[in-house]
Amino acid sequence: MSQKIGIVTHSKGSSYTVLTQDSSHQTVECRIKGKLRLTEWNTTNPIAVGDIVHFTLQNDGNGLIYAIQDRKNAIIRKSISKHTQAHIIASNIDQLIILATLAQPRTSLGFIDRMLVITEAYKIPYSIIIWNKADLYDDLMHKQVQDYIHLYQSIGYTSKLISTLDKSYLSLVASIVQDKISAIVGHSGTGKSSLLNFLQPSLNLKVGKISHWSSKGRHTTTLATMYPLTNYNAYIIDTPGIKELDFFNIQKEEVSRYYIDFLPYLSNCKFSNCLHLNEPHCAVKNALEQGRIHSQRYQNYLGILQMLDAKL
Numbered sequence: 149m150s151q152k153i154g155i156v157t158h159s160k161g162s163s164y165t166v167l168t169q170d171s172s173h174q175t176v177e178c179r180i181k182g183k184l185r186l187t188e189w190n191t192t193n194p195i196a197v198g199d200i201v202h203f204t205l206q207n208d209g210n211g212l213i214y215a216i217q218d219r220k221n222a223i224i225r226k227s228i229s230k231h232t233q234a235h236i237i238a239s240n241i242d243q244l245i246i247l248a249t250l251a252q253p254r255t256s257l258g259f260i261d262r263m264l265v266i267t268e269a270y271k272i273p274y275s276i277i278i279w280n281k282a283d284l285y286d287d288l289m290h291k292q293v294q295d296y297i298h299l300y301q302s303i304g305y306t307s308k309l310i311s312t313l314d315k316s317y318l319s320l321v322a323s324i325v326q327d328k329i330s331a332i333v334g335h336s337g338t339g340k341s342s343l344l345n346f347l348q349p350s351l352n353l354k355v356g357k358i359s360h361w362s363s364k365g366r367h368t369t370t371l372a373t374m375y376p377l378t379n380y381n382a383y384i385i386d387t388p389g390i391k392e393l394d395f396f397n398i399q400k401e402e403v404s405r406y407y408i409d410f411l412p413y414l415s416n417c418k419f420s421n422c423l424h425l426n427e428p429h430c431a432v433k434n435a436l437e438q439g440r441i442h443s444q445r446y447q448n449y450l451g452i453l454q455m456l457d458a459k460l
Contacts, residue, residue: 149204152176152211155240155383156199157374164195166203166211167376178203178211192227196236197372197385198329221271223331223387226396234396238331238372238385243274245324247334247343250293251284255335257296261407261448262395263333264305268406269398275305276324280339282311299442303409312339312346321347322380331372331385340386347384348377400456404432407449409441423453 154166154176168174178201180194195201195216203211222239244267248255260277267275277300279293293309300307308324310317324330325347332340341353374385401421404410410424416431417424424432435441 149206151202151204153200153202154178154211155374156195156197156201157376159193159195159197159371164201164213166201166213167374169200176203176205176209176211178213181212181214191224191234191236193236196222196239197374198222198239198241198331200240221273223266223272223333224270224396237387238374240329241272241331241385242328243276243324243330244272245330245332246275246277247332247338247340248277248279249281249284249338250279250289251281253335253337255338257444258448258451259335260300261445262452265398265403265406265452266395268408269395269402277305277307278321278324278343279307279309280312280343282309283313299444303442303445312342318346325377325382325384326380327382329374329383329385331387333387344375344384344386348375348379351375353386395452395456398456400453403449403452403456407445409445410435410449413441424449425453 152168152170154168156164157167157175158165162179164178164180166176166178168176195213199219200217201213202215202217203213205211219239221241223237223241223244224234225237227233227235244263246260246263248260264275266272277297279297282290282293285293297307297309306324308320310321321343332343334340339355341355344351345353345355372385372387374383376383398406400423404414404422404424410432413431413435414422417427418429419427422430422432424430427433432441432446436443436446
């Protein structure tokens with residue numbers, strides 16, 4: 149039995165697909181060694197897509213995972229079934245691509261800002277907002293999306309407009325994913341599978357149809373899966389369509405630290421635990437009144453605080 153190291157590309161309950169990190173690039177179906185299950189994890193899934201694992205290759209060609217390397221980061225959400233535990237969607241990510249649209253279905257800025265808080269809180273190095281379906285936008289939508297792009301780029305986030313039906317955007321998208329491990333998040337129907345097919349048509353992933361009565365996408369991805377993009381020396385993790393994403397282990401007092409446009413003002417607030425609501429001498433509220441913080445960003449910040457209150 150030989151020892152190998154690989155990256156988890158798919159999770160299926162108690163079994164995992166692992167791609168070896170050697171010249172063979174072998175795909176091995178693995179399960180967890182018994183004693184590893186006794187390790188205390190505060191998550192519902194001990195192993196996630198993106199994990200680097202050590203395993204032994206068995207005589208039958210399957211693998212037995214006996215160790216997991218420390219994660220540098222992870223996208224985490226509160227478990228649906230066990231609210232005191234977390235569920236890891238994906239780990240060891242170089243960047244998060246937030247896929248949004250203004251048409252079929254429309255993505256709210258509130259969703260985008262919640263995802264940005266999560267990436268800052270969980271140490272994802274870069275966040276990129278890609279607005280898809282430019283081919284469906286009328287003149288008013290084009291103006292609105294340009295305003296949104298300007299808003300997020302002025303804060304410091306890369307934000308781009310594309311259409312996966314237009315090959316002229318391919319070089320732009322390719323430059324974003326080149327040489328990186330990316331994860332894509334977005335509502336069902338925003339075009340995550342279409343984007344992967346756009347980059348590498350040989351994947352031939354199933355693309356969901358939009359429900360005409362609700363303008364919402366139908367789920368085509370139920371579990372996170374990592375796909376190698378051989379043309380770009382890259383990997384991309386397609387995540388399940390996300391409606392809302394509960395924060396795990398994030399307190400109200402921390403949220404403003406994950407708003408990068410608030411950061412220059414936090415130290416100037418009178419109170420170190422300022423929530424930037426009605427406290428006196430609040431530098432964030434002063435910046436808001438002076439137009440240095442966008443009012444929509446602040447309203448979304450209030451929405452996150454209200455959501456956290458509702459979870460208590």
